[in-house]
Amino acid sequence: MLLLEILKYPDPFLKTKASEVKSVESEVKTLIASMIETMYLAKGIGLAAVQVGVAKRVIVLDVPDENVEERQKGKNLVALVNPVIVKAEGETKYEEGCLSVPGITADVMRASTVAVRALDREGSPIQIEATGLFAIALQHEIDHLDGVLFIDRLSRLKREIVKRKLKKAFEAERAL
Numbered sequence: 623m624l625l626l627e628i629l630k631y632p633d634p635f636l637k638t639k640a641s642e643v644k645s646v647e648s649e650v651k652t653l654i655a656s657m658i659e660t661m662y663l664a665k666g667i668g669l670a671a672v673q674v675g676v677a678k679r680v681i682v683l684d685v686p687d688e689n690v691e692e693r694q695k696g697k698n699l700v701a702l703v704n705p706v707i708v709k710a711e712g713e714t715k716y717e718e719g720c721l722s723v724p725g726i727t728a729d730v731m732r733a734s735t736v737a738v739r740a741l742d743r744e745g746s747p748i749q750i751e752a753t754g755l756f757a758i759a760l761q762h763e764i765d766h767l768d769g770v771l772f773i774d775r776l777s778r779l780k781r782e783i784v785k786r787k788l789k790k791a792f793e794a795e796r797a798l
């Protein structure tokens with residue numbers, strides 16, 4: 623197992639559209655295991671392969687139950703290969719953040735309920751119905767596989783403000 627480096631905005635790789643995984647072989651299983659460790663170390667609730675520089679349609683999530691103070695690591699852990707949203711209903715707004723866009727959060731509109739079809743980490747087909755934060759996180763992670771960041775989903779004005787902030791932070795970091 624290997625800890626992976628999480629790419630940060632404005633790394634151009636984050637715009638990559640990932641390819642489908644042809645079969646869930648050991649290489650993909652190792653990637654999943656490493657992504658899970660990397661997600662936990664970074665204290666994230668989700669991570670997409672594109673964020674660690676791999677152009678494969680793989681995401682991992684462990685979204686804590688709502689209204690639960692102490693997070694039970696691994697309780698809701700899922701690894702999904704080739705996830706596809708097959709149903710999206712309702713609307714919800716949530717203040718999202720992202721391991722690849724540190725220091726920024728913003729309200730994003732998403733579907734409130736989704737159904738996702740995918741393969742699990744053994745390569746078996748599964749379908750997941752999700753609501754609440756889990757539904758939001760699934761949409762956020764699947765977006766990463768299409769090279770889309772949550773800041774790309776903001777209104778143009780808000781996006782410009784956020785991008786200016788990020789540019790300043792990036793330049794300040796480089797100046798050190």
Ligand code: ZN
Nearest residue numbers: 719720721722
């Ligand atoms: Zn993200």
